[in-house]
Amino acid sequence: MKQLFIIVLVLLCAAGRASAQEGLFVEDLFEGNVISSKIMKRTFIKGSKLQPYGLDTYKSLSFQVDEAQFHSVELLVLKDAYEVEDKTTEYTGDYLTYAVICLPQTHNGLNRFLCFQAKQDRGIWDVTVVYLRGTATVEDLNKMFNKR
Amino acid sequence: MTDKEKYTALMQRYWNAETTPGQEQELARYAARVDDPDFDGIRGVLGYLSIGRYKNNYAPKIASTPWQRIIGLAAAAVLAAVCGTFLYERKQASNTAEILASMESTLTAIFSSGTDIETELSDILNQ
Numbered sequence: 001m002k003q004l005f006i007i008v009l010v011l012l013c014a015a016g017r018a019s020a021q022e023g024l025f026v027e028d029l030f031e032g033n034v035i036s037s038k039i040m041k042r043t044f045i046k047g048s049k050l051q052p053y054g055l056d057t058y059k060s061l062s063f064q065v066d067e068a069q070f071h072s073v074e075l076l077v078l079k080d081a082y083e084v085e086d087k088t089t090e091y092t093g094d095y096l097t098y099a100v101i102c103l104p105q106t107h108n109g110l111n112r113f114l115c116f117q118a119k120q121d122r123g124i125w126d127v128t129v130v131y132l133r134g135t136a137t138v139e140d141l142n143k144m145f146n147k148r
Numbered sequence: 149m150t151d152k153e154k155y156t157a158l159m160q161r162y163w164n165a166e167t168t169p170g171q172e173q174e175l176a177r178y179a180a181r182v183d184d185p186d187f188d189g190i191r192g193v194l195g196y197l198s199i200g201r202y203k204n205n206y207a208p209k210i211a212s213t214p215w216q217r218i219i220g221l222a223a224a225a226v227l228a229a230v231c232g233t234f235l236y237e238r239k240q241a242s243n244t245a246e247i248l249a250s251m252e253s254t255l256t257a258i259f260s261s262g263t264d265i266e267t268e269l270s271d272i273l274n275q
Contacts, residue, residue: 043254045251098262117261145258147256
Protein backbone atom coordinates (compact mmCIF):
# COMPACT_ATOMS: atom_id res chain seq x y z
CA MET A 1 0.00 0.00 0.00
CA LYS A 2 2.81 2.37 0.94
CA GLN A 3 4.65 1.54 -2.30
CA LEU A 4 1.51 2.20 -4.32
CA PHE A 5 1.13 5.56 -2.63
CA ILE A 6 4.75 6.48 -3.44
CA ILE A 7 4.32 5.41 -7.09
CA VAL A 8 1.16 7.50 -7.44
CA LEU A 9 2.92 10.48 -5.84
CA VAL A 10 5.92 10.16 -8.19
CA LEU A 11 3.61 9.88 -11.23
CA LEU A 12 1.65 12.95 -10.14
CA CYS A 13 4.87 14.94 -9.67
CA ALA A 14 6.15 13.80 -13.06
CA ALA A 15 2.87 14.75 -14.74
CA GLY A 16 2.95 18.19 -13.12
CA ARG A 17 6.55 18.71 -14.15
CA ALA A 18 5.89 17.53 -17.73
CA SER A 19 2.93 19.89 -18.16
CA ALA A 20 4.91 22.77 -16.70
CA GLN A 21 7.96 22.21 -18.87
CA GLU A 22 6.14 21.48 -22.10
CA GLY A 23 9.46 20.21 -23.45
CA LEU A 24 11.15 23.58 -23.82
CA PHE A 25 14.63 24.63 -22.80
CA VAL A 26 13.37 28.11 -21.84
CA GLU A 27 11.12 26.58 -19.20
CA ASP A 28 14.17 26.65 -16.91
CA LEU A 29 14.26 30.38 -17.43
CA PHE A 30 10.57 30.76 -16.61
CA GLU A 31 11.09 28.72 -13.46
CA GLY A 32 13.81 31.11 -12.30
CA ASN A 33 16.63 28.56 -12.61
CA VAL A 34 18.77 30.59 -15.04
CA ILE A 35 18.26 34.20 -13.97
CA SER A 36 17.28 35.10 -10.44
CA SER A 37 13.54 35.68 -10.31
CA LYS A 38 14.26 38.69 -8.06
CA ILE A 39 15.46 40.72 -11.05
CA MET A 40 12.78 39.52 -13.47
CA LYS A 41 9.42 41.09 -14.15
CA ARG A 42 7.15 38.08 -14.67
CA THR A 43 3.62 38.10 -16.05
CA PHE A 44 1.68 34.84 -16.26
CA ILE A 45 -1.89 34.87 -17.56
CA LYS A 46 -4.06 31.82 -18.11
CA GLY A 47 -7.70 31.16 -18.90
CA SER A 48 -10.74 32.90 -20.32
CA LYS A 49 -9.28 36.41 -20.03
CA LEU A 50 -7.11 35.55 -23.04
CA GLN A 51 -9.97 34.23 -25.16
CA PRO A 52 -10.38 37.48 -27.18
CA TYR A 53 -6.77 37.04 -28.35
CA GLY A 54 -7.17 33.37 -29.30
CA LEU A 55 -4.79 32.39 -26.51
CA ASP A 56 -5.04 30.35 -23.33
CA THR A 57 -1.59 30.93 -21.86
CA TYR A 58 0.64 33.98 -21.80
CA LYS A 59 3.93 34.03 -19.96
CA SER A 60 6.39 36.86 -20.20
CA LEU A 61 9.68 37.69 -18.58
CA SER A 62 11.64 40.89 -18.85
CA PHE A 63 14.93 41.58 -17.19
CA GLN A 64 18.29 43.33 -17.54
CA VAL A 65 21.44 41.23 -17.51
CA ASP A 66 25.12 41.42 -18.38
CA GLU A 67 26.58 39.79 -21.48
CA ALA A 68 27.42 36.45 -19.84
CA GLN A 69 23.89 35.98 -18.57
CA PHE A 70 22.51 37.17 -21.88
CA HIS A 71 24.43 34.39 -23.63
CA SER A 72 22.93 31.74 -21.34
CA VAL A 73 19.42 32.99 -22.15
CA GLU A 74 20.19 33.30 -25.86
CA LEU A 75 21.45 29.71 -25.87
CA LEU A 76 18.18 28.38 -24.45
CA VAL A 77 16.17 30.24 -27.09
CA LEU A 78 18.46 29.01 -29.87
CA LYS A 79 18.12 25.43 -28.61
CA ASP A 80 14.33 25.71 -28.74
CA ALA A 81 14.52 27.28 -32.20
CA TYR A 82 17.03 24.73 -33.54
CA GLU A 83 14.68 22.15 -35.04
CA VAL A 84 11.83 24.50 -35.78
CA GLU A 85 11.31 25.48 -39.41
CA ASP A 86 8.70 28.18 -38.98
CA LYS A 87 10.57 30.99 -37.26
CA THR A 88 11.83 34.53 -37.71
CA THR A 89 15.19 35.31 -36.19
CA GLU A 90 17.35 38.38 -36.39
CA TYR A 91 20.92 38.91 -35.28
CA THR A 92 22.83 42.06 -34.49
CA GLY A 93 26.42 41.01 -35.10
CA ASP A 94 26.72 37.62 -33.42
CA TYR A 95 23.92 38.24 -30.98
CA LEU A 96 20.38 36.99 -31.35
CA THR A 97 18.25 40.09 -30.89
CA TYR A 98 14.84 39.04 -32.18
CA ALA A 99 12.98 35.77 -32.61
CA VAL A 100 9.42 34.61 -33.15
CA ILE A 101 9.46 30.82 -33.10
CA CYS A 102 6.39 28.75 -34.03
CA LEU A 103 6.89 25.74 -31.75
CA PRO A 104 5.35 22.33 -32.47
CA GLN A 105 1.66 22.14 -31.54
CA THR A 106 0.57 20.61 -28.25
CA HIS A 107 -0.96 17.11 -28.29
CA ASN A 108 -4.42 18.71 -28.35
CA GLY A 109 -3.63 20.89 -31.36
CA LEU A 110 -2.87 24.25 -29.75
CA ASN A 111 -0.32 26.55 -31.35
CA ARG A 112 2.69 27.59 -29.31
CA PHE A 113 5.05 30.49 -29.83
CA LEU A 114 8.25 31.62 -28.25
CA CYS A 115 9.15 35.27 -28.74
CA PHE A 116 12.45 36.87 -27.84
CA GLN A 117 13.62 40.43 -28.02
CA ALA A 118 16.88 41.89 -26.76
CA LYS A 119 18.58 45.29 -26.90
CA GLN A 120 22.00 46.19 -25.65
CA ASP A 121 22.96 49.49 -24.09
CA ARG A 122 26.47 49.97 -22.69
CA GLY A 123 26.99 46.32 -21.88
CA ILE A 124 23.57 45.80 -20.29
CA TRP A 125 21.05 43.67 -22.15
CA ASP A 126 17.39 44.45 -21.90
CA VAL A 127 15.66 41.11 -22.62
CA THR A 128 12.03 40.11 -23.09
CA VAL A 129 10.98 36.47 -23.48
CA VAL A 130 7.35 35.57 -24.16
CA TYR A 131 5.66 32.19 -24.39
CA LEU A 132 2.20 32.02 -25.97
CA ARG A 133 -0.20 29.14 -26.40
CA GLY A 134 -3.63 29.02 -28.00
CA THR A 135 -5.62 28.64 -31.18
CA ALA A 136 -4.26 31.87 -32.70
CA THR A 137 -1.83 31.52 -35.60
CA VAL A 138 1.20 33.72 -36.15
CA GLU A 139 -0.83 35.58 -38.81
CA ASP A 140 -3.58 36.25 -36.25
CA LEU A 141 -1.01 37.56 -33.79
CA ASN A 142 0.50 39.78 -36.46
CA LYS A 143 -2.93 41.16 -37.31
CA MET A 144 -3.66 41.88 -33.67
CA PHE A 145 -0.34 43.25 -32.52
CA ASN A 146 1.65 44.44 -35.54
CA LYS A 147 0.96 48.18 -35.57
CA ARG A 148 3.33 49.03 -38.40
CA MET B 149 -51.64 77.86 53.61
CA THR B 150 -53.86 76.98 50.66
CA ASP B 151 -53.05 74.28 48.16
CA LYS B 152 -52.33 76.93 45.57
CA GLU B 153 -49.82 78.66 47.86
CA LYS B 154 -48.20 75.32 48.75
CA TYR B 155 -47.80 74.25 45.12
CA THR B 156 -46.74 77.73 44.00
CA ALA B 157 -43.93 77.50 46.53
CA LEU B 158 -43.11 74.00 45.35
CA MET B 159 -43.17 75.22 41.76
CA GLN B 160 -40.68 77.96 42.70
CA ARG B 161 -38.42 75.33 44.24
CA TYR B 162 -38.82 73.21 41.09
CA TRP B 163 -37.64 76.10 38.91
CA ASN B 164 -34.67 76.45 41.28
CA ALA B 165 -33.99 72.73 40.85
CA GLU B 166 -34.47 72.09 44.54
CA THR B 167 -37.26 69.47 44.38
CA THR B 168 -37.02 65.73 44.80
CA PRO B 169 -38.51 63.33 42.22
CA GLY B 170 -41.36 62.62 44.62
CA GLN B 171 -42.14 66.33 44.99
CA GLU B 172 -42.02 66.73 41.19
CA GLN B 173 -44.58 63.95 40.80
CA GLU B 174 -46.79 65.56 43.38
CA LEU B 175 -46.49 68.92 41.62
CA ALA B 176 -47.29 67.31 38.25
CA ARG B 177 -50.39 65.65 39.66
CA TYR B 178 -51.57 68.93 41.16
CA ALA B 179 -50.88 70.88 37.94
CA ALA B 180 -52.82 68.28 35.94
CA ARG B 181 -55.74 68.39 38.36
CA VAL B 182 -56.33 72.15 38.56
CA ASP B 183 -57.38 74.41 35.77
CA ASP B 184 -55.20 77.32 36.82
CA PRO B 185 -53.30 79.30 34.19
CA ASP B 186 -50.53 79.99 36.75
CA PHE B 187 -49.58 76.33 36.46
CA ASP B 188 -49.69 76.14 32.64
CA GLY B 189 -45.91 76.40 32.33
CA ILE B 190 -45.14 73.74 34.91
CA ARG B 191 -47.94 71.54 33.50
CA GLY B 192 -46.36 71.68 30.08
CA VAL B 193 -42.85 70.90 31.32
CA LEU B 194 -43.77 68.16 33.78
CA GLY B 195 -46.36 66.68 31.41
CA TYR B 196 -43.75 66.45 28.68
CA LEU B 197 -41.21 64.89 31.03
CA SER B 198 -43.73 62.42 32.45
CA ILE B 199 -44.76 61.28 28.96
CA GLY B 200 -41.06 60.73 28.17
CA ARG B 201 -40.57 58.73 31.38
CA TYR B 202 -43.69 56.70 30.70
CA LYS B 203 -42.51 55.87 27.22
CA ASN B 204 -39.10 55.02 28.56
CA ASN B 205 -40.38 52.75 31.33
CA TYR B 206 -43.45 51.19 29.83
CA ALA B 207 -42.99 51.15 26.06
CA PRO B 208 -42.98 47.54 24.91
CA LYS B 209 -39.43 46.32 24.35
CA ILE B 210 -38.67 44.29 21.25
CA ALA B 211 -37.55 40.98 22.59
CA SER B 212 -35.48 38.94 20.16
CA THR B 213 -35.32 35.18 20.28
CA PRO B 214 -32.00 33.32 19.79
CA TRP B 215 -33.16 32.35 16.28
CA GLN B 216 -33.81 35.98 15.41
CA ARG B 217 -30.35 36.90 16.66
CA ILE B 218 -28.79 34.08 14.59
CA ILE B 219 -30.72 35.14 11.48
CA GLY B 220 -29.65 38.74 12.07
CA LEU B 221 -26.01 37.74 12.40
CA ALA B 222 -26.25 35.51 9.32
CA ALA B 223 -27.82 38.34 7.31
CA ALA B 224 -25.05 40.69 8.43
CA ALA B 225 -22.42 38.09 7.48
CA VAL B 226 -24.00 37.55 4.05
CA LEU B 227 -24.16 41.29 3.47
CA ALA B 228 -20.51 41.66 4.46
CA ALA B 229 -19.54 38.75 2.18
CA VAL B 230 -21.47 40.20 -0.77
CA CYS B 231 -19.88 43.63 -0.28
CA GLY B 232 -16.44 42.05 0.16
CA THR B 233 -16.82 39.95 -2.98
CA PHE B 234 -18.00 42.96 -4.96
CA LEU B 235 -15.02 45.06 -3.86
CA TYR B 236 -12.58 42.18 -4.41
CA GLU B 237 -13.92 41.53 -7.94
CA ARG B 238 -13.76 45.20 -8.78
CA LYS B 239 -10.11 45.26 -7.69
CA GLN B 240 -9.39 42.05 -9.60
CA ALA B 241 -11.04 43.45 -12.73
CA SER B 242 -8.89 46.55 -12.52
CA ASN B 243 -5.76 44.40 -11.99
CA THR B 244 -6.73 42.17 -14.92
CA ALA B 245 -7.21 45.20 -17.17
CA GLU B 246 -3.76 46.48 -16.19
CA ILE B 247 -2.13 43.09 -16.81
CA LEU B 248 -3.85 42.68 -20.19
CA ALA B 249 -2.76 46.19 -21.17
CA SER B 250 0.81 45.28 -20.24
CA MET B 251 0.51 42.06 -22.29
CA GLU B 252 -0.77 43.96 -25.33
CA SER B 253 2.05 46.46 -25.02
CA THR B 254 4.68 43.68 -24.84
CA LEU B 255 3.22 41.78 -27.80
CA THR B 256 2.86 44.97 -29.83
CA ALA B 257 6.52 45.74 -29.17
CA ILE B 258 7.48 42.26 -30.37
CA PHE B 259 5.21 41.88 -33.39
CA SER B 260 5.76 45.46 -34.56
CA SER B 261 9.55 45.09 -34.58
CA GLY B 262 11.65 42.68 -36.54
CA THR B 263 12.21 43.02 -40.22
CA ASP B 264 9.19 43.74 -42.36
CA ILE B 265 9.71 40.95 -44.93
CA GLU B 266 7.25 42.33 -47.47
CA THR B 267 8.96 45.74 -47.53
CA GLU B 268 12.38 44.13 -47.72
CA LEU B 269 11.36 41.83 -50.59
CA SER B 270 9.74 44.62 -52.53
CA ASP B 271 12.87 46.75 -52.02
CA ILE B 272 15.02 43.89 -53.38
CA LEU B 273 12.71 43.24 -56.36
CA ASN B 274 12.53 46.95 -57.20
CA GLN B 275 16.31 47.32 -57.32
